[in-house]
Amino acid sequence: xxxxxxxxxxxxxxxxxxxxxxxxxxxxxxxxxxxxxxxxxxxxxxxxxxxxxxxxxxxxxxxxxxxxxxxxxxxxxxxxxxxxxxxxxxxxxxxxxxxxxxxxxxxxxxxxxxxxxxxxxxxxxxxxxxxxxxxxxxxxxxxxxxxxxxxxxxxxxxxxxxxxxxxxxxxxxxxxxxxxxxxxxxxxxxxxxxxxxxxxxxxxxxxxxxxxxxxxxxxxxxxxxxxxxxxxxxxxxxxxxxxxxxxxxxxxxxxxxxxxxxxxxxxxxxxxxxxxxxxxxxxxxxxxxxxxxxxxxxxxxxxxxxxxxxxxx
Numbered sequence: 001x002x003x004x005x006x007x008x009x010x011x012x013x014x015x016x017x018x019x020x021x022x023x024x025x026x027x028x029x030x031x032x033x034x035x036x037x038x039x040x041x042x043x044x045x046x047x048x049x050x051x052x053x054x055x056x057x058x059x060x061x062x063x064x065x066x067x068x069x070x071x072x073x074x075x076x077x078x079x080x081x082x083x084x085x086x087x088x089x090x091x092x093x094x095x096x097x098x099x100x101x102x103x104x105x106x107x108x109x110x111x112x113x114x115x116x117x118x119x120x121x122x123x124x125x126x127x128x129x130x131x132x133x134x135x136x137x138x139x140x141x142x143x144x145x146x147x148x149x150x151x152x153x154x155x156x157x158x159x160x161x162x163x164x165x166x167x168x169x170x171x172x173x174x175x176x177x178x179x180x181x182x183x184x185x186x187x188x189x190x191x192x193x194x195x196x197x198x199x200x201x202x203x204x205x206x207x208x209x210x211x212x213x214x215x216x217x218x219x220x221x222x223x224x225x226x227x228x229x230x231x232x233x234x235x236x237x238x239x240x241x242x243x244x245x246x247x248x249x250x251x252x253x254x255x256x257x258x259x260x261x262x263x264x265x266x267x268x269x270x271x272x273x274x275x276x277x278x279x280x281x282x283x284x285x286x287x288x289x290x291x292x293x294x295x296x297x298x299x300x301x302x303x304x305x306x307x308x309x310x311x312x313x
Contacts, residue, residue, distance in 0.1 A: 004081045013168070014169050016047065016051075019176070027057040027078070030048045031087055032062055065091050080098050095138065105171040107168075108130055114199050118130070121201075126221060148178050159224045236290075241288055272297060
C-alpha cells in the first residue's frame, strides 16, 4: 500500500518502522517544532527525526483544516493515512481523502479509555489488562469502528513508560495485520459497543501530588502511572520530593511501629526502603529526587537526611 503517516511522539515510532519495512511510505505528517528544555529551543518531534532519517517526504502543518495542508496530503496519493498520537484534529475532508480512509492505533481496549491518557488511566484505575485497538477514524473522540484488538496484562511492575513501550510494539504488529486484512478485503470493521464507555482525560500536573490518606495500593498505582511523566510528588521538610518507585506492603519488618501514625509519616527505614504510613496500609518507597538533585536510592538519601519520623505531604 501507499501509506501516509501522521504522528508525533516516540509512541508512534515502532509503527512507522514496521510500516516502512512492508509498505511504501509516501509522506509523513508531524506537528511543528516546539520549544523544549530549559533554553526553550525549538525541538523536532521524534517522528520528524525518523522521517528525515528515512528520507520520507515530510510536512509539518499547524492544522489540517487548511487547503494547503490537505493539498500536500493529496499530492502524495496515499491509499491510507495512518494516524498515531498525532495531536491534531483530523477534519472530515481529510478522513475522506484516502481510498481506505484513516486508520488509528489507540492504546486501550475501546470503548474503555477513549481520550488523551488511556495508559495512565488504566494503571490508576487498577485495570488488570489493557491493549491496543486498530480502528477507523471518524469525526468523534475515539468512536470509530474497530478493525481488531490485542490484549496485554497489566502487572504491578508496569509503569506508564514501560506499558507505553509494550503497547507501541504491540500496536505496530497489530497494525500490519489489520492493513493486510484491509487490503485483502477480509477484515470488516465493527461498531464499538455502547456499553463500557469510559474517558481518559489528559493528565493534570496537580494529579501528581500524593494524598497520603489514600490506601497504599492506590498510591503505588499513582507512582507507577506517572513515571516517567509527570512523576508523583509530595513534600519533605517544606520542599518537593519526587517519588519514582514504590510498592504497597504489609507490616514490612516494622511490627513495633505505632498503628496510630498519621498518614504520610515515615515510620522506618527497612533495607532499601522508606516505609510510609498511608490511610490504609503502608508504602515502601525506594527511589526519590529532591529539587536540583539527581535521582537517588532512598538508602543514599537516608545517609544525608534524617528521614524517620518526618511527615510527608
